[in-house]
Amino acid sequence: xxxxxxxxxxxxxxxxxxxxxxxxxxxxxxxxxxxxxxxxxxxxxxxxxxxxxxxxxxxxxxxxxxxxxxxxxxxxxxxxxxxxxxxxxxxxxxxxxxxxxxxxxxxxxxxxxxxxxxxxxxxxxxxxxxxxxxxxxxxxxxxxxxxxxxxxxxxxxxxxxxxxxxxxxxxxxxxxxxxxxxxxxxxxxxxxxxxxxxxxxxxxxxxxxxxxxxxxxxxxxxxxxxxxxxxxxxxxxxxxxxxxxxxxxxxxxxxxxxxxxxxxxxxxxxxxxxxxxxxxxxxxxxxxxxxxxxxxxxxxxxxxxxxxxxxxxxxxxxxxxxxxxxxxxxxxxxxxxxxxxxxxxxxxxxxxxxxxxxxxxxxxxxxxxxxxxxxxxxxxxxxxxxxx
Amino acid sequence: xxxxxxxxxxxxxxxxxxxxxxxxxxxxxxxxxxxxxxxxxxxxxxxxxxxxxxxxxxxxxxxxxxxxxxxxxxxxxxxxxxxxxxxxxxxxxxxxxxxxxxxxxxxxxxxxxxxxxxxxxxxxxxxxxxxxxxxxxxxxxxxxxxxxxxxxxxxxxxxxxxxxxxxxxxxxxxxxxxxxxx
Ligand code: SF4
Ligand code: SF4
Numbered sequence: 288x289x290x291x292x293x294x295x296x297x298x299x300x301x302x303x304x305x306x307x308x309x310x311x312x313x314x315x316x317x318x319x320x321x322x323x324x325x326x327x328x329x330x331x332x333x334x335x336x337x338x339x340x341x342x343x344x345x346x347x348x349x350x351x352x353x354x355x356x357x358x359x360x361x362x363x364x365x366x367x368x369x370x371x372x373x374x375x376x377x378x379x380x381x382x383x384x385x386x387x388x389x390x391x392x393x394x395x396x397x398x399x400x401x402x403x404x405x406x407x408x409x410x411x412x413x414x415x416x417x418x419x420x421x422x423x424x425x426x427x428x429x430x431x432x433x434x435x436x437x438x439x440x441x442x443x444x445x446x447x448x449x450x451x452x453x454x455x456x457x458x459x460x461x462x463x464x465x466x467x468x469x470x471x472x473x474x475x476x477x478x479x480x481x482x483x484x485x486x487x488x489x490x491x492x493x494x495x496x497x498x499x500x501x502x503x504x505x506x507x508x509x510x511x512x513x514x515x516x517x518x519x520x521x522x523x524x525x526x527x528x529x530x531x532x533x534x535x536x537x538x539x540x541x542x543x544x545x546x547x548x549x550x551x552x553x554x555x556x557x558x559x560x561x562x563x564x565x566x567x568x569x570x571x572x573x574x575x576x577x578x579x580x581x582x583x584x585x586x587x588x589x590x591x592x593x594x595x596x597x598x599x600x601x602x603x604x605x606x607x608x609x610x611x612x613x614x615x616x617x618x619x620x621x622x623x624x625x626x627x628x629x630x631x632x633x634x635x636x637x638x639x640x641x642x643x644x645x646x647x648x649x650x651x652x653x654x655x656x657x658x659x660x661x662x663x664x665x666x667x668x669x670x671x672x673x674x675x
Numbered sequence: 676x677x678x679x680x681x682x683x684x685x686x687x688x689x690x691x692x693x694x695x696x697x698x699x700x701x702x703x704x705x706x707x708x709x710x711x712x713x714x715x716x717x718x719x720x721x722x723x724x725x726x727x728x729x730x731x732x733x734x735x736x737x738x739x740x741x742x743x744x745x746x747x748x749x750x751x752x753x754x755x756x757x758x759x760x761x762x763x764x765x766x767x768x769x770x771x772x773x774x775x776x777x778x779x780x781x782x783x784x785x786x787x788x789x790x791x792x793x794x795x796x797x798x799x800x801x802x803x804x805x806x807x808x809x810x811x812x813x814x815x816x817x818x819x820x821x822x823x824x825x826x827x828x829x830x831x832x833x834x835x836x837x838x839x840x841x842x843x844x845x846x847x848x849x850x851x852x853x854x855x856x857x
């Protein structure tokens with residue numbers, strides 16, 4: 288790797304982080320807007336930016352949509368007084384928000400968010416196309432819980448402590464179901480038809496040209512989605528926060544920018560969770576599934592458009608992700624919180640067995656399918672070399 | 676006897692929570708597209724009903740006479756003692772001289788007032804009304820002690836059914852002329 292390549296990587300990394308942060312910031316806005324709409328309100332509609340808001344129709348529209356609200360929120364978080372309560376364990380107290388934010392930002396490194404085509408062969412747009420893709424994401428994203436536990440413990444007060452204890456129990460329970468629910472996906476993606484034989488997320492997307500996995504694996508998709516809600520601490524599983532019973536849970540003692548970090552971290556986790564779901568079950572940047580009989584271009588109509596095609600694929604991917612973020616928000620403002628024992632019941636008594644069952648069922652189905660259909664029709668030359 | 680409610684065990688569908696979750700999502704989605712109930716305040720103002728108890732104000736009658744005669748009943752009745760009246764007499768030669776008295780100054784401390792409406796209820800002259808002013812802003816305590824001038828400005832004129840003092844004056848004049856009942 289020469290120096291230019293390294294610099295380019297750094298540039299891309301910064302770009303990706305900026306995009307994720309922007310999406311997180313605007314998810315906060317979306318949350319406020321959707322919440323208001325669901326409750327028959329209007330939502331943030333006043334923040335104006337001098338100059339830009341003077342544009343005749345558009346400027347007014349953007350102000351009404353609260354387009355500048357995240358800026359104002361950010362500035363507020365930055366310039367508020369940052370209180371450091373006397374009773375906290377200072378070092379861990381300051382460390383916790385960072386520990387909560389970093390994992391969600393690190394996972395984007397292995398997340399493919401688009402594709403480019405050279406001579407008809409598809410390559411992923413990704414910061415690091417490592418073989419252990421999904422393992423990396425599962426492993427790193429579960430580190431978020433350390434931030435929460437640390438926050439709860441360092442805050443040295445009972446409500447945050449409860450919040451963080453609940454959080455760790457919940458995360459462990461749901462991680463299990465989540466990890467198991469992706470196994471059928473990789474069993475299929477690594478079948479003889481695709482022949483990648485690794486855990487890259489790119490392989491999963493490539494394997495979904497014909498049929499998005501969410502369509503024929505609704506059960507694992509469902510288990511994964513529910514666990515995702517639990518892992519990102521979103522309602523109906525927001526045990527760690529549950530402001531009505533725990534005052535605010537693990538971040539009760541936090542204010543200003545440290546709270547802002549937790550907040551953004553939560554939304555970044557949500558955005559990345561949605562992106563992972565899209566990659567695993569909704570065909571990533573593929574336009575539409577071909578169902579095996581539609582012409583190949585349906586999967587990626589922009590494959591021949593050069594760099595513009597790549598941009599479109601990324602935008603399409605982001606679009607799908609945003610739809611899921613909307614789902615997260617929509618669910619949050621619909622459902623009440625589960626009771627804690629219900630959360631545990633649901634996790635251990637329903638989701639884990641469901642995930643196990645789906646592994647067994649899909650293992651059998653995929654084995655039958657591969658022996659009966661695919662093995663006879665393997666055409667290795669139709670697949671590009673394994674991506675680097 | 677207490678009625679015993681039989682609680683049916685949940686059906687399988689209910690145990691999965693899914694039908695209820697989907698039903699809820701449908702409702703919230705409909706709500707999302709529905710009409711907004713927000714009133715965007717400074718641009719849109721609420722309709723104030725006639726019997727609204729806003730800021731207490733003093734009123735003139737249609738002839739432009741200040742109705743308050745500074746009897747101080749409101750001052751006495753006011754629960755938080757928000758009213759302070761400096762009684763004064765009406766100078767001789769004034770067209771309303773026959774009324775005899777009017778407040779020299781009339782203060783209502785809006786920071787103390789609880790908008791109970793007792794003053795309006797007790798006033799024998801129908802001179803003080805809680806009307807439709809609901810938005811009070813001031814930058815100091817002094818600013819929110821409203822004096823007579825301000826109270827009359829806020830109050831304006833209200834219709835009068837009795838013209839009590841004019842009737843009284845006419846009756847007196849008639850009596851003086853000698854064809855009264857007395
Ligand atoms: S407002 Fe009415 S009650 Fe109060 S002093 Fe004047 S006349 Fe009397
Ligand atoms: S409304 Fe009640 S509190 Fe206010 S001035 Fe009248 S009597 Fe006093």
